[in-house]
Amino acid sequence: MNTRHNQMPLYTALMEYSQHKKPFHMPGHKLGRFGDMKQIDYTALDVTEANGLDNLYEAEGIIEAAMDKMRKFYGAYKTIFLTNGSTAGILTSLMTMCKPGDEVLIARNCHHSVWHALILIGAVPIYIQPEYNSDLGLMTKVRKDTIQEALLQYPNVKGAIIVSPTYEGVVSDVKGIAEVLHQAGKALIVDEAHGAHFAVNSYFPTSSLKLGADLVIQSMHKTMPTLTQSALLHQGTALFSYGQLIQTLRMVQTSSPSYTLMATMDYARHYVEEHKSEIEIDYIKPLIAMRERLQNLNKLHLLNLAHEAYDISKIIIFTTHSGIDSYLLGQYLEERYQIVAEATLPHYVILMTTVADNTATLTELERALIEIDKELSLIQEPQVADLYCSQLNQIIDELPTIQKGVYTPREVHYGMSSWQTLKYCLGKVAAQTIMFYPPGIPILYMGEAFQERHLMIIEQYANRLKGIQYSGTEIHCKVLDIPLK
Numbered sequence: 001m002n003t004r005h006n007q008m009p010l011y012t013a014l015m016e017y018s019q020h021k022k023p024f025h026m027p028g029h030k031l032g033r034f035g036d037m038k039q040i041d042y043t044a045l046d047v048t049e050a051n052g053l054d055n056l057y058e059a060e061g062i063i064e065a066a067m068d069k070m071r072k073f074y075g076a077y078k079t080i081f082l083t084n085g086s087t088a089g090i091l092t093s094l095m096t097m098c099k100p101g102d103e104v105l106i107a108r109n110c111h112h113s114v115w116h117a118l119i120l121i122g123a124v125p126i127y128i129q130p131e132y133n134s135d136l137g138l139m140t141k142v143r144k145d146t147i148q149e150a151l152l153q154y155p156n157v158k159g160a161i162i163v164s165p166t167y168e169g170v171v172s173d174v175k176g177i178a179e180v181l182h183q184a185g186k187a188l189i190v191d192e193a194h195g196a197h198f199a200v201n202s203y204f205p206t207s208s209l210k211l212g213a214d215l216v217i218q219s220m221h222k223t224m225p226t227l228t229q230s231a232l233l234h235q236g237t238a239l240f241s242y243g244q245l246i247q248t249l250r251m252v253q254t255s256s257p258s259y260t261l262m263a264t265m266d267y268a269r270h271y272v273e274e275h276k277s278e279i280e281i282d283y284i285k286p287l288i289a290m291r292e293r294l295q296n297l298n299k300l301h302l303l304n305l306a307h308e309a310y311d312i313s314k315i316i317i318f319t320t321h322s323g324i325d326s327y328l329l330g331q332y333l334e335e336r337y338q339i340v341a342e343a344t345l346p347h348y349v350i351l352m353t354t355v356a357d358n359t360a361t362l363t364e365l366e367r368a369l370i371e372i373d374k375e376l377s378l379i380q381e382p383q384v385a386d387l388y389c390s391q392l393n394q395i396i397d398e399l400p401t402i403q404k405g406v407y408t409p410r411e412v413h414y415g416m417s418s419w420q421t422l423k424y425c426l427g428k429v430a431a432q433t434i435m436f437y438p439p440g441i442p443i444l445y446m447g448e449a450f451q452e453r454h455l456m457i458i459e460q461y462a463n464r465l466k467g468i469q470y471s472g473t474e475i476h477c478k479v480l481d482i483p484l485k
């Protein structure tokens with residue numbers, strides 16, 4: 001055993017992991033525990049653009065036919081396979097929507113691929129703050145009113161990119177946001193990386209594709225039973241040219257798109273379509289029943305929002321007012337039950353369910369949560385989760401709802417910068433995004449200027465921030481070595 005470990009450390013560890021762990025994390029196939037996935041011969045699918053096998057970037061044969069079936073499944077105007085994750089779709093979408101110097105509305109909870117796109121393009125971000133639930137300590141939806149207000153302040157923006165659903169499953173009013181943007185002649189891109197399963201069952205919220213978004217990006221690998229990096233770029237409308245999207249995709253994605261990924265997306269789509277009623281019986285109904293019972297937890301708290309505003313596949317367990325922080329809950333789940341969460345933040349744990357779950361896996365999760373919940377009244381831990389939540393609230397209170405940076409991410413990326421003591425930073429431009437981590441809430445984006453309140457927050461929460469250097473006593477931040485504009 002040890003020899004195998006030494007010779008193939010990665011392979012051996014993964015084989016052991018897959019035998020023992022019960023994943024409530026990505027990818028959505030849950031270690032191949034969906035349908036007959038384990039029977040697929042993945043090497044037989046690993047080919048290249050040989051005769052008759054089509055070409056993703058000039059699709060007119062079998063790839064085009066498979067993408068068209070996917071388009072119909074999701075109700076899109078046109079669908080493109082991605083083999084480098086949603087990242088490739090986000091880069092492509094923004095690079096198609098904007099040219100250098102264009103302004104664009106960016107929700108502050110966007111994935112870092114959005115900043116990377118801005119660096120590549122040289123576009124100008126106008127940051128908008130999503131709504132924040134201070135009882136839960138949770139960033140939620142982007143408000144239609146915020147978009148409306150931002151359009152008044154910045155009438156030249158090309159459009160907006162928002163995240164819906166969020167990592168925690170909160171869905172924005174995409175229909176309302178699309179209407180506001182379209183009335184002003186602007187485009188809407190929705191990062192639906194966590195919503196590829198919405199088309200599977202009506203208990204999930206409606207996909208942005210059906211609510212007016214122009215471009216929608218989905219990571220199939222996150223919530224559907226497909227392999228990591230498999231994703232989709234959908235056109236919801238004909239606003240952008242398919243040819244231009246493909247041309248741009250070629251610039252950011254590999255020239256050898258994986259046939260294994262494309263073929264398994266085709267396979268999974270068909271399997272799910274064929275088994276929709278079994279999925280409802282084996283997964284959706286038990287999931288709903290489990291969620292109802294978990295409402296009765298004593299100390300732990302299950303997040304539950306209204307149907308169209310929330311993705312029920314996410315099991316978000318809050319530990320605020322429970323006496324423990326979520327790291328301990330995550331540790332209990334893994335050590336005692338082999339249940340591995342998708343993510344653990346100080347005040348909540350994210351557990352992902354997918355079509356690869358069923359009554360048996362859900363029962364195991366429910367039993368574990370109920371048992372831990374019963375023990376909690378006996379545990380006297382410092383209220384870490386509560387403290388964290390109140391600190392987070394103070395920080396979010398200080399953030400502006402709409403804000404334009406002083407310099408663009410591209411100017412910052414290519415500009416000269418240096419690490420400076422915190423005091424020196426006042427009035428200077430941040431050369432690195434500073435975020436409260438976890439969960440990854442940016443306090444200051446690269447290109448925004450340090451104000452007094454930033455300095456106070458950074459000083460107070462230095463040990464919780466990413467993007468600074470903190471020795472325990474001294475704080476240094478990276479600033480641009482050029483004056484404010």
Ligand SMILES: Cc1ncc(COP(=O)(O)O)c(C=O)c1O
Nearest residue numbers: 084085086087111163191193219
């Ligand atoms: C909201 C969001 N968008 C986009 C991405 C990028 O997805 P991918 O890993 O498929 O490139 C992620 C990944 O974590 C994400 O959480």
